[in-house]
Amino acid sequence: MELQERAVGNSQIVNVAFMAVALILGVAGALQMPVVSLFLTRGTGASPMMVGIFYTVNAIAGVGVSQVLARRSDAGGNRRLLILGCCTIAVLNALLFAFNRHYMTLLTLGVVMTSLATTAMPQLFALARQYADEAGCEVVKFSTRMRVQISLSWIIAPPVAFFTLAHFGFTALYLTVALLFALSIVLVLTLLPALHAAPVQAAKGAGMHRATKNRGVGCLFAALALLWGSDTMYLIDMPVYVSGMHGVAEGFAGWLLGGAAGFEILIMLFCTPLVTRFGKRPMMLVAALCAALFYTGMATVNSPLALVAIQLLNAAFIGIVGGIGMLYLQELLPGSPGTASTLYTNSIATGAIFAGLMQGAASEQFGHQAVYWLAMAVSLLALFLLLRVKDA
Structure with missing residues (x-):
């Protein structure tokens, strides 16, 4: 009985540790992402097109590096050790951004380090999936709770990021990010399980099974890339666009991002039973439609209340x-x-490949509204691709 209670207690500690690491990594990322375009524009003097090129190069590097590391982890690697390595590089990368203002250094060394650092999150989710399977946890619920931590981080971090910029500057912001990644290293090292992924062996009939699913995987990946690409265009453009609006405080962009993240948590928790009832495909179709409507609104409204x-x-x-x-x-x-x-994380990076250049060109040549009309068209294309994916 005592051993059973101890095992339950240890399991609860590990569960909390996964949530805590997801939250800390999420906060660290959400402190950086909303301000990258401002950092490059104000800190290095980059033009909108240079900002777009940075996002594109960063995304290309991220796709290649993370996919190689994913294959290694699935082939029997120690995922916890991989997460620790990525978080260590993330600390060094944050220090680089804190003290460097040279665009080409950020475009080369910074991009390489960022692509390695961002692999920590998908590997954390992969480790969590493996742990949930082995511990007998409900995978959907466990993964959703971790995803909630990411949304919670977006409630907290963007307003804090813009407040920090207004009062202390970019160096203080990136030093804070470095401290958060250092804290995550301590938690991963002391609390997360060191599970080795079992090398995947093709079972009898698995080749045909995968062949029948490949088309669906390709269409889903492309749809996710388009949806996240439209979101990246929004994230790049919105802070600059909103900060330039008449009568709008500079920190308003952070509150917009934080408020949206708060609603995301409620929607995520609410949609869990709906996924069980209706399936993943119908819910994804609804999401793509909401995206198209949202970007239409961004292109047509110009009052703070309507933006909210x-x-x-x-x-x-x-x-x-x-x-x-x-x-x-x-x-x-x-x-x-x-x-x-x-693959899921790379869909975000792949979206950023075209999003950076499209946002930079559209904003520089036609203005901010053109960016959102473009994002709306991309979302409708994603909706079409999702119609070609069967429900899982």
Whole structure:
């Protein structure tokens, strides 16, 4: 009885540790992402096109590096050790951004370090999936709770990021990010399990099974890339666009992002039973439609109150795609949670490849509204691709 109670207690500690690491990594990322375009514009003097090029190069590097590391982890690697390595590089990368203002250094060394650092999150989710399977936890609920931590981080971090910029500057912001990654290293090292992924062996009939699913995986990956690409265009453009609006405080962009993240949590929790009832495909179709409507609103409204109101559509889009997109890929790729999780993350990076250049060109040549009309068209294309994916 005592041993059983001890085992339950240890399991609860590990569960909390996964949530805590997801939250800390999420906060660290959400402190950086909303301000990168401002950092490059103000800190290095980059033009909108140079900002777009940075996002594109960063995304290309991220896709290649994370996919190689995912294959290694699925082939029997120690995922905890891989997460520790990525977090260590993330600390060094944050220090680089804190003290360097040279665009080409950031575009080369910074991009390489960022691509390694961002692999920590998909590997954390892959480790969590493996742990949930072995511990007998409900995978959907466990993964959703971790995803909630990411949304919670976006409630906290963007307002804090813009407040820090206004009062202390970019150096203080990136030093804070470095401290958060250092804290995550301590938690991963002391509390997360050191599970080795079992090398995936093709079972009898698995080749045909994968062949029938490949088309669905390709369409889903492309749809996710388009949806996250439209979101990246929004994240790059919105801070600069909103900060330039007449009568709008500079920190308003942070509150918009934080408010949307708060709604995302509610939507994620609410959509969990709906996924069980209706399936993942219908929910993803709703998300793509919400995205198209949201970007239409961004292109047409110009009052702060209206911008706040349409964040409900943004929250529905991000909440659904963020909550079930990774699970959808994992179910289409059974036996390879690391590859599926990294595919999901790479869909974000792949979206950023075209998003950076498209946003930079559209903003520089036609203005901010053109960016959102473009994002709306991209979301409708994603909706068409999702119609070609069968429910998992």
